[in-house]
Amino acid sequence: MKEINSKRSIAYLLEALTISIIIFGILYSSIPIIQKKVEQEIIKYSTKNVIDAIDNAITSILSSPSEDVLLKLIIEPKARKELRDKLIIFNTDRIKFILILYKDPIRDKIRYIMDVFEGGYDVGTPFTPYSLDSDKNEIDVVRKVSNDGIDTYLKHEDNNIIGITYYHAYVQKGIVKLVVAIDFSFETLKEIENMAFYIKWAILFVILFIGVIFLLVLYSIFRNFLLKQKAFTDSLTGVYNRNYLESIRDMINPKHYVVVMTDIDHFKKVNDSFGHERGDLVLREFAKTIAKNLRKNDLVFRYGGEEFLILLNTPKKNKEVVFNILDRIRKSVEDNVVDGIKVTASFGVFLETNKAKDLEDAIKKADSALYKAKEKGRNRIEFFKEDDDIPNLSIPDIIKIIENEDVVCYYQPVMNVKENKVLYYEALARLKYKGEILPPLPYISLIKGTRAYANFTKLIIKFNIKILKKYKDLKIGINLSSSDFLNEEILKILRDLDDEFVRRIYLEITDAEDIKNYEPFKKNIDGLIEKGYNLVLDDFGKGNTDFVLLTEMNVRYIKIDGLIVKNITRSPDYYNIFKHIATFSKEIGKEPIAEFIENEEILQKVIETGVKYGQGFYFGRPLPIERIYRINE
Amino acid sequence: MFYKGFFLQNLATSLTLFLIINIFFIKISMAGDLVSVCSNNKNDIKTKALAKFVSDITGKSNPKLCVVGSSENDLNLFNNAKKANRSELNSADIVFVKNLQTNVNVGKITFALDCKSLKYCPNCLGVFFVKNGRTMLVIFEEELKKISLKLPSKYNNYIDSRKYLNCN
Missing domain, CATH: 3.30.450.20 (PAS domain)
Structure with a gap:
């Protein structure tokens, strides 16, 4: 890929030189x-x-x-x-x-x-x-x-x-x-x-002077171009990096591409088992395999960690053609044993990019398909289907789901990043609907503030108690919205729980900025802390972030919002915000947790600031607890 | 009466003889007073413009050309030329005259190389002369008609009636 880039640069330079020679020739002949x-x-x-x-x-x-x-x-x-x-x-x-x-x-x-x-x-x-x-x-x-x-x-x-x-x-x-x-x-x-002769020479001198200036400008543009190219190329894999994607985002019309997200299955295990050096080798080979199987007009970006974004330039978005291209890559990855390490890759494809709002939306959809590929067992290609993604559920549908107790939780680890140990698993609710597992976000907000919502929370608590009973060494984080902490029924369930469960539960306070009745809320929180619960303030740093609330509440952990964390490698401003929130948290006796750690680079930056805890796709995607135990075995 | 008639007859004869002798002497004097040089090669002509003109007007690639002038100084037109005798003059394709002091009619295509010679050369086809730092050429349309000479169209600019040219 680097070779292709340098050949392309030389071609650009030659092109520019030819143009300048032609211009100079025209000027000279005039x-x-x-x-x-x-x-x-x-x-x-x-x-x-x-x-x-x-x-x-x-x-x-x-x-x-x-x-x-x-x-x-x-x-x-x-x-x-x-x-x-x-x-x-x-x-x-x-x-x-x-x-x-x-x-x-x-x-x-x-x-x-x-x-x-x-x-x-x-x-x-x-x-x-x-x-x-x-x-x-x-x-x-x-x-x-x-x-x-x-x-x-x-x-x-x-x-x-x-x-x-x-x-x-x-x-x-x-x-x-x-x-x-x-x-x-x-x-x-x-x-x-x-x-006339002197004037001619004066003109010739001016033309020469302009020519030299033009060549200098050309050289400077070319040098700048090379520097930019260097800045936009991932030094490890030689493909474009995320910065380049950001710089050309507005120029990319997703309609002209098929958007593919791919990553190496269980890459963390490769790093943990064989070390980062060999992990890097696997990444390099993976990028090379992708690049080798693509055409000149396709684009590959290292999106983060082991995740790659492929933009296939195929005007005719034929599912079979795209599948064949990606399957060729998948098989090559599978067959390619790198330094004794065998890996597989999963692919999420968003084909109907003409329906995408923008590139971000198309990437999200491809990522969602990749997620599905992971869920379905990895080493496979999944195409995004609009109908499957977000079914249009009505409020009665949602209430019915809750009444039928068709609610499960997937778990994502919150890690002690320094010791590489799990602090607890955050329980992320999922709705079961017509055989599909749906994320709750677009639906649950429809019933917020209703009795159905409180029932939903109770259902989640109940579900997790069952899990805690089953897995004795498990610690779980349960998300509760600020209104849940004012709901007596929910509080009663929490207060009545045996200490055996209490010390294994981390209560994550979501929507803290919605708190209107602060005094009873604080009193209830303090009561729960006294009972022995670990309290975590979620999503700190977005919305109307309230530092008074943060100082006053006796929570033990603060989750720094993912939008800040995922940008710390790209922007010094985000890095500084993250560092200051983390420092401030520690100074008032609260442990910061970094959300959205998607790759090794983000992790290294997080560690650099002295933050001990983190969670994100780098450590694991949300999965059913049974699968997590199976993998860990 | 007889004598008177005899006298008049003799007078007429004498006058005729005188005239014939006179004309003969004029011709002879032309050969005697005027000098001429000839060449068989147009490239001998020093002026390129004149060489080209000679070719065009005679239609020959190597025309025989002669210059007739009142003194040897007037003949300095060729690089290599030799003095011509009468028979050579008769066989010339074109004759140039210069600084004439007496009338000349050689029965050939004749061009004057100065304006004043035109006075002594009524049959000249045209004239080359220098005026205002330029070499002027005028070809007389009356003479062209007389000898029915057709020139290339590029010479149209130079053909004009002799009456317009005043060489005083």
Whole structure:
């Protein structure tokens, strides 16, 4: 993958260099055009005064503006003399000749009105300079000026008397009546050419300078690109990291991809049994196997720990095609024994990404399918099904579930991360509905504050007491909302419990920010603590986090909210918040617990802050307690 | 009466003879006063423009061309040329005349190399001359018609009536 990236970078650099060479080539080749333009401007500027004076002189011989100048000059020798007298002053070293010409419309010939300096030419004498070069044929040039009325000039390269001739159209009532040819000396041409030459080099220097600056900018962009690429590549596996995903999140349209979440089954066991070094090797091989089996337009990210996000660029979202790709990877992983370690991988696929709200939503759905794959025994590919995900339950459906006691708990370990020991297992409620196990969140909130809700809590407590009876060494955390601590029936159940169970129960206070009646709530909490329960304040750090409440309540543990924890490796701000909450908790005698530890990196950061306890997918996903015991055996 | 008639007859004969002798002498004097040089190679001509023109006007790749002038200084047109005799002049494809002081009619396509020679060369087909630092060419349409010479269209710009050219 790294090799592919470096090849791609070189290709980008070559592309950029080619473009800059082309741009530079275009600029360089435009120099003669620029030079010509500059030359034109210099000539125009140098001749302006003479042209104006000649125009004024010609106009001054007319008795009225409507008088035809051509006719007057042809028929009146006096007018010609007057004009000649006025123009003779231009006879300098710079100006060799001034010729007043006109086009004979009958014979289509160019003829003299006069040669101002030399004289001796009668009106009508043909102006016929002979030239071998048709482009430099003066007759055609004068004819063109006479037709178009646009001044121009011609350089005489093989003439050592006149260097350049400027042809000026004298226009009257929109018609070119005369063409004044002003012959500048050879020396004047040299002066102009020298000036143009210096300007050309100045322009060339500026272009070179811009070119160098452009190359420097290009180099800096490329260097920045390499640095970014380095920052966006996971150093262990060589695939893109989570930071890259975050940086391009807005640019990714999930509709163009099939979203796949995959991870190595029981990877923690690999790390625990074979050490991190060999664990890293397994991860590297896993990433390599994924990358090898994907196409150029697919994307792979190390999403966290042993979890990888794959974005398959398949416009036709054919389930069979996607299954075949992923099964190929699954089999390769299964067959590939890395340093004596055999692992398997599970895949969760979200195919119908056109229905996703955004990439986050698509990832969540793929993750949910991965979860299902894990539940169904791992080493398999599961496709997300909308219908299976969240069935639309009505309040009567939920009440019926509670009445039928179709409620179970899955358990997730809360660990002493330093000693790698389980502190307790948090009981996470699940609803059983039509053979499916559903998370309670979207439904239970519908009945919050009702009697059904209190019944639901009682059911959970009852369920867990049964479990505690069955597994004598088990410690369980039960979630109770703040309203449960004001419910006498629930409190009675808790108060009446034998001490044998009490010391093994951790009561997690959820929704603490909803507490309205603080005094009785605190009194009840204190009573339960006195009874011997371990109290845990859940989800601290989100919502209206109340530090007074935290200080006043005699809870033993504080769970720092998962949204803070999962971002501590990405953002220094989150890391600082986490560190300060943890320090503050410890200072007021409460042990912080970090939620949502999803991978090794987060775990290391948590340990770095001195926090002893944590929970999250890195240690284990919620499972039925029987399965946990089976795995631990 | 007889004598008178005899006298007049002799006078007429004498005048005719005088005229014939005169014309003969003019021709002879042309050969005597004027100098001419010829070349068989157009590339001998120093001016590239003139060499090209010679080719175009004669239609030959290696035309024989001669220059006739009032002195040897006027003949400095060729790199390699030798003095021509009468028969060589007669076989020329084109003749250039320069600085003429006397009339010339060699019965060939003749071009003047200066404006003033036109006065002594009524049959000149045209003239090359320098004016305002430029080499001007005028080909006379009347002469072209006379000899029914068709020139390439690129020479159209230079063809004009002789009456427009004033060489004073």
